[in-house]
Amino acid sequence: xxxxxxxxxxxxxxxxxxxxxxxxxxxxxxxxxxxxxxxxxxxxxxxxxxxxxxxxxxxxxxxxxxxxxxxxxxxxxxxxxxxxxxxxxxxxxxxxxxxxxxxxxx
Numbered sequence: 001x002x003x004x005x006x007x008x009x010x011x012x013x014x015x016x017x018x019x020x021x022x023x024x025x026x027x028x029x030x031x032x033x034x035x036x037x038x039x040x041x042x043x044x045x046x047x048x049x050x051x052x053x054x055x056x057x058x059x060x061x062x063x064x065x066x067x068x069x070x071x072x073x074x075x076x077x078x079x080x081x082x083x084x085x086x087x088x089x090x091x092x093x094x095x096x097x098x099x100x101x102x103x104x105x106x
Contacts, residue, residue, distance in 0.1 A: 001035065002064050003095050006054040008081070008088040016041065019052055022080050026054070031070045033063015050089075057095070064092060 010019065019041050026039060035057040042049045058064040067073060 001095050002058045002061060002092055004054070004056045004058070004064060004090060004092045006088055006090045007050040008052040008054070009050045009086045010052060010084050011086055014051075014084045018080070018084060022052075022076065025076045025080060026073070029067075029070060029072050029076070031063070031067040031073065033059040034067050035059060035063075 023039050023041075026037065029037070037054070037056045039052070039054040042051050042053065056064075056067065058067065
């Protein structure tokens with residue numbers, strides 16, 4: 001599996017409602033190979049955090065690329081995300097079923 005993590009810094013005047021609309025729109029995207037999509041606004045628990053995070057898991061590289069190229073995903077990025085963001089950072093890495101959930105000693 002491939003996990004993609006994207007962190008986004010939005011312009012300071014971006015309304016919270018706009019970020020919520022991005023979340024709602026993205027949750028409607030269906031793409032082959034997409035296993036899970038988790039996203040949301042930062043809680044502000046630490047100074048310097050970016051405002052928004054996206055974590056998506058894919059079956060494989062083909063699933064990741066299908067999502068990136070998905071027309072609805074591209075539309076949301078072009079019409080909603082890109083006009084409002086300052087910068088973003090992404091990383092993709094491989095995970096296994098045992099990597100995704102770990103029981104930590106209590």
